[in-house]
Amino acid sequence: MDYRDHYPAVLRWLSHLVDFCLALGGLAIVTLVFCNASLRGFAGFDLAWSLEVTSFLLLWSTFIGCAAAVARGAHMRVTEIVERVFPLIGQRILSIAIDVIIAVLLISLIYTGYNISAHTWAQKTTVLYWPVGLLYASMPVGMAITLVFHLYNMVFDLRNPVVPHATHSDGGEALL
Amino acid sequence: MILLFVVAVFLTTVFLGIPLVWAILLTAVLPIFVFDLGYPLQALFLNFIGGVEPNHFLAIPLFIVAGEMMSRGGVGLRIIGFAKAAFGFMAGGLGMVVVGASMIFGGISGSAIADSAAIGSVMIKNMSREGYNTAFAAGLVAAAGTIGIIIPPSIPMLIYGFVGNVSVADLFLGGMIPGIVFGALFMAVCYYVGKSTNCDPGGRTTTLKELTSSFIGTAPALFMPILILGGIFTGWVTPTEAAALAVIYGLFVTTVVYRDFKLKDLPRLLIDSFVTSAVVMVVIGATTVLGWLITLEQMPQILVGFVQDFSTGPWMFLLLVNVVLLVLGLVLDPVPAILLTAPLFLPTAQAFGVDPVHLGVIMTCNVAVGLFTPPVGATLYVASRISGVGVLSIARNMAPLYIAAIAALLAVTYIPAVSMGMVHLFR
Numbered sequence: 001m002d003y004r005d006h007y008p009a010v011l012r013w014l015s016h017l018v019d020f021c022l023a024l025g026g027l028a029i030v031t032l033v034f035c036n037a038s039l040r041g042f043a044g045f046d047l048a049w050s051l052e053v054t055s056f057l058l059l060w061s062t063f064i065g066c067a068a069a070v071a072r073g074a075h076m077r078v079t080e081i082v083e084r085v086f087p088l089i090g091q092r093i094l095s096i097a098i099d100v101i102i103a104v105l106l107i108s109l110i111y112t113g114y115n116i117s118a119h120t121w122a123q124k125t126t127v128l129y130w131p132v133g134l135l136y137a138s139m140p141v142g143m144a145i146t147l148v149f150h151l152y153n154m155v156f157d158l159r160n161p162v163v164p165h166a167t168h169s170d171g172g173e174a175l176l
Numbered sequence: 177m178i179l180l181f182v183v184a185v186f187l188t189t190v191f192l193g194i195p196l197v198w199a200i201l202l203t204a205v206l207p208i209f210v211f212d213l214g215y216p217l218q219a220l221f222l223n224f225i226g227g228v229e230p231n232h233f234l235a236i237p238l239f240i241v242a243g244e245m246m247s248r249g250g251v252g253l254r255i256i257g258f259a260k261a262a263f264g265f266m267a268g269g270l271g272m273v274v275v276g277a278s279m280i281f282g283g284i285s286g287s288a289i290a291d292s293a294a295i296g297s298v299m300i301k302n303m304s305r306e307g308y309n310t311a312f313a314a315g316l317v318a319a320a321g322t323i324g325i326i327i328p329p330s331i332p333m334l335i336y337g338f339v340g341n342v343s344v345a346d347l348f349l350g351g352m353i354p355g356i357v358f359g360a361l362f363m364a365v366c367y368y369v370g371k372s373t374n375c376d377p378g379g380r381t382t383t384l385k386e387l388t389s390s391f392i393g394t395a396p397a398l399f400m401p402i403l404i405l406g407g408i409f410t411g412w413v414t415p416t417e418a419a420a421l422a423v424i425y426g427l428f429v430t431t432v433v434y435r436d437f438k439l440k441d442l443p444r445l446l447i448d449s450f451v452t453s454a455v456v457m458v459v460i461g462a463t464t465v466l467g468w469l470i471t472l473e474q475m476p477q478i479l480v481g482f483v484q485d486f487s488t489g490p491w492m493f494l495l496l497v498n499v500v501l502l503v504l505g506l507v508l509d510p511v512p513a514i515l516l517t518a519p520l521f522l523p524t525a526q527a528f529g530v531d532p533v534h535l536g537v538i539m540t541c542n543v544a545v546g547l548f549t550p551p552v553g554a555t556l557y558v559a560s561r562i563s564g565v566g567v568l569s570i571a572r573n574m575a576p577l578y579i580a581a582i583a584a585l586l587a588v589t590y591i592p593a594v595s596m597g598m599v600h601l602f603r
Contacts, residue, residue, distance in 0.1 A: 019447045026446035030241065030423050033234060037417035055231050062228045062461070065454025066197070068447070075195035075455055078507050080551045082193045094192060102198050105205075112221045139225045167195075168509050168554040169289070169455055 001073045003153045011071075011152055018068045018145060025061040029054055049127045059135055063142025070149045076169050092157075099154040106147040113140030178207055179475045182466075186516075196512050197455075200462035204469050215472070220465055227464025228457045231416070232338055237453035238419030239329055242400070243285040244449050245426040250436045251397045252294030255280050258390040260382075267378035268363075268370025270306055274299045274313075275320045275362045279355060280394070282324030283401035286331055288510075288547050292321030292555040296562045304563075307375035314563035315548070315574035318555040319581065320362055322544040325510060327355035329404050329422075332510040332543060334415065335460065336536045340518050343533070344415045345408045349602055350537040350595040354588045358541070361580035368576065396429045409602060456511055463515040470519065480524045490528040494589050497521055497535070498542055505546015509554060513543045537595035541588050545581050548574070 004015050032050045040046040069075050082091055117140060121133030185206050189199035201224070208215050256277045263272035274295055281291050296317035303313035325332050328348035337344040370376035404422050407413040413421060430437035487493040504513045518539065525535045547555045550571045560567045588594050 022450040023443040023446045026237065026241065026450045027442075029234060030238065030420055033238065033417060033420035034424050037413050037420060041412065051231055054234055055229060058231070058234055058237075058457075059225065059229060061237070061450050062454050062457040065450050066458045068451045069455045069458075072451065074451060075197055076459065076509055076512065077193055077195040078190055078552050079193040081191045081507070084551075098192065098194050101194070101202070105198055105201060108205075108217065109201075109221060109224070112217045113225070115218055116222055116225070135229075136225055139221070168552065168557070169452060169511065 002071075003073060003149070003156060004071050006156055007071070007152065011149070014145065014148065015068070015071050018064050018071075022061055022065055022068060025057045029057050029061070032057075052125050052128050052130070056130070056135055059138040060142070063138045064145060066142050067145035067149055070146050070153065073153070074167055077167050095157060096154070099150070099157065102150060103147065103154065106143050106150060109143040110140045110147065113137075113143060116140075178211055178473050179478055181207055181210065182470070182475070190507065196509075197458045197462045200459065200466050200512070200516075204462070204466040207469065207473075213469075213473075215469070220468070223465045223468045224461045227461035230338070232414070233457065233460070235334055235344075235414075235416040235419045236331060236456060237450055238416065238423055239286055239331055239334065240453050240456075241446065241449040242419060242422035242426045243287050243290060244445055244452075245423065245430055245437065246284045246397060246400065247287070247290040247294055248430070248437060248441075248445070250434060251284065251430070252277075252281060253298065254390075254394045254397065254434075255284075256295065256298055258394040261387040261390040262382075263363075264380045265378060265382050266367065266370075268366035268368070268376050269378050269380060270299070270303050270308065270376050271313075271316055271366025271370060272363045274303070274316050275323075275359050275366060278317075278320035279323050279327060279359045280398065282321075282327040282355065283329075284397055285324060286329040288322040288324040288544065288555050289558055291324035292317050292558040293562070295321065296559050300559070300563045303376075307373075308369075309373075309375075309573060310563050311565045311570045311573040312369065314559035314565050315556075315570045315577055316362070316366065317562070318548040318553065318559040318570065319574065319577045320359070321555045321558070322547045323355050323358050323362075325544050325547075326351050326358060326537075326541055328352065329401065329419075330540060331456075332514050332540050333536060335456075335511055336514050336518055336539060337415075339460075339463075339515060340522050340532055340536065342536055346533045346599050346603065347536050347540075348405055348408065349598040350533045351540065352598050353594050354537055354541055354584070357587055357594060358544075358581065358584045361584050362577060365576045365580050396433045400425055400429070459512055460515060463512070466516070467519050475520075477523075479520050480527055483524050484527065487528070490530050491590070493524060493528050494530065494538065497525075497538060498585060498589055501539060501542035502545060502549075505543050506549055507552045508543075508546065509552075510540075510543035510547065513546065514539055531592070531596060533599055534592055534595050538585075538589050541585055545585060548581075549578075 032054050036046045036050045117133040117137040120136055121131045123132040182203055186203040189202050259273040259277040263269050263276050266272055277295050278291050281294060285291055300313045300317055304310045328351050330351055333347040333351060334344055337347050400422060403425055404418045407418045408415055547553055550567055556567050560570055
C-alpha cells in the first residue's frame with residue numbers, strides 16, 4: 001500500500017523532497033545523455049564530464065528512489081503464497097518479523113555504506129575531481145531515508161490491521 | 177552445500193513475502209555467517225553500489241520514461257483503431273485486434289504490464305459485448321501483453337545483455353521473429369475460438385481508406401521503435417543514447433503531434449518512472465552482491481559440472497533451462513528471474529555451444545510466459561483488475577493460450593533460426 005497519505009507533515013515533506021530530487025535528476029539525465037549523443041553525432045565531439053555526472057545522478061536517483069519506493073510500498077514482493085498458507089493473524093506476525101529483519105539489514109547497510117564512503121572520500125574522479133566517496137555516499141544516505149520511511153510504515157502496520165500486498169514489475173512498469 | 181543453502185534461503189525469504197531486494201541481500205549475507213566464510217560486509221556491500229554504477233544502466237530508466245510517455249494518453253487507442261482496421265474482418269477478429277495491438281504497442285512501450293493495461297482497458301469490454309467469454313478475453317489480454325517484452329525494445333533483454341555482456345542490438349534483433357511467432361499462434365487460437373464458439377465469425381468490412389487513415393494516425397508512434405532499433409543497429413547511437421532519443425521523440429509525438437500529454441505532467445512522469453527504475457536497479461545491485469558470493473564460492477562451476485553430468489547435450493540443457501525458468505516464472509517477475517539465473521546458465525550454455533543471444537531470447541520468452549501463469553502473474557492481475565474476473569477463473573479459460581505459448585517456446589528453443597535468423601542476416 002501507499003503509505004504517503006498517512007505520513008505526518010515532516011515525513012510528507014521529506015517524501016516531496018525525494019520526489020523533487022528524482023524529477024530534477026531524471027530531467028538532468030535525459031538532457032545530458034541526449035545532448036551528448038547529439039554533440040557526438042553532429043559536432044564530432046562529446047562532453048567527457050557528462051559520463052561522470054550521469055553516473056553520479058544514476059547512483060543517487062537509484063538509492064533515493066529506493067526510499068521513494070518504500071514510501072509507496074512499491075518494492076517487488078510475492079505475498080500470494082503467504083496469503084494462501086497463513087491465517088490473518090499469522091500474516092500479521094510474519095509481516096512484523098519481516099519489518100524487523102529489513103530494519104536490521106538497513107542499519108547494517110547504512111553503517112557499512114558510511115565506512116565505504118569515508119574510506120574513499122580522499123580518492124578523486126578522473127575528470128571532475130569529485131570525491132569518489134560522494135558517489136558512494138548515495139547508498140548510506142538513500143538507505144537512511146529508506147529506514148526513516150520503513151520505520152514509520154512499520155509503526156503504521158502495528159497500529160492498523162494491515163497485511164502487505166504483492167507488488168510486481170516486468171522491468172518497465174510497476175503493478176502496485 | 178552452500179549452493180543448496182543459498183537456494184533454500186532465497187526461496188524461503190521470497191515465499192515468506194520479503195521484498196525481493198532485501199530477500200536477495202539476506203541470501204547473500206546469511207551464508208557468510210552460517211558457514212563462517214570470513215568475507216567482510218564492506219566488500220559485500222561495495223558490490224551493492226558497484227552493481228548499479230555502470231553507465232550503460234542509464235538505458236533502463238530512460239527506456240522506462242520513454243515507454244511510460246507513450247503509454248499515457250491516446251497512443252493505445254490509435255493502435256487499437258489501426259489493428260481493428262487490419263484484422264477486424266477475420267474470424268476471431270476482435271481477439272486478433274488484441275494480439276496485433278499488443279505486438280505493435282510492445283514495440284513502443286517495451287512493457288508487458290503497460291501493454292496489457294492499455295489494450296485491456298478498451299478491448300476486454302468490447303470482446304465481452306461481442307459474445308466472447310469475459311475470462312477468455314481477459315486471459316488473451318494477459319497473454320498477448322507479454323509479447324511486449326519479447327518484441328524489442330525489451331527491458332529484460334537489455335538487462336540480460338548488460339549482465340551477460342551480450343550485444344543488446346543482437347538480442348533486440350533476436351526477439352523480433354519469436355515475438356511474431358507468439359503473436360501468430362495466439363491469433364490462431366483467436367481464429368479457432370471465434371469460429372468454434374461462433375461469437376466472432378468475422379465478415380466485417382474494412383475499406384482501404386479506413387486502413388490508410390488509421391495507419392497515418394498511428395505512424396508517428398510506430399516510428400519510435402524504428403528510430404530506436406535503427407539507431408542502435410546502424411551504430412549511430414548506443415542503447416543508452418537510443419533510449420534518451422526515444423524520450424525526446426516520445427515527448428515530441430505526445431505533446432506536439434498527438435497533443436495528449438501536457439508538459440506540466442512531465443515531473444510526475446519522471447518521478448513515477450525513476451521510482452520504477454529504482455525498484456529494478458536495487459534488485460540489480462542486490463543480485464550483484466549475490467553474484468559476487470556465488471562466483472567466489474565457485475558455484476557456477478559446480479552447477480556446470482552438475483548440469484554436464486545430468487545433460488547429454490544442448491538439447492537436454494535447453495529443456496532444463498525452460499523447466500527451471502517456467503517454474504521460477506510461476507512466482508518471480510522477469511527481471512529478478514533473469515538476473516538470478518543468467519550468470520549460472522551462461523557458462524553452461526557456452527560449454528554446450530549455445531549462442532548467448534539464443535539463450536537470452538529463450539530466457540526472455542520463458543519469463544514472458546511466467547507473467548501470465550498463476551499464482552504470480554503480473555499481466556494476469558492487470559487483466560483480472562480490469563475485467564473483474566478472478567485470476568484462477570481467467571487461468572482456467574486460458575488452456576489454448578498456454579498450449580500456444582508452449583508451442584512457441586519449443587519453436588524458439590529448438591529451432592535456433594527462429595531467434596538467430598535475423599541476427600545472422602544483419603550481423
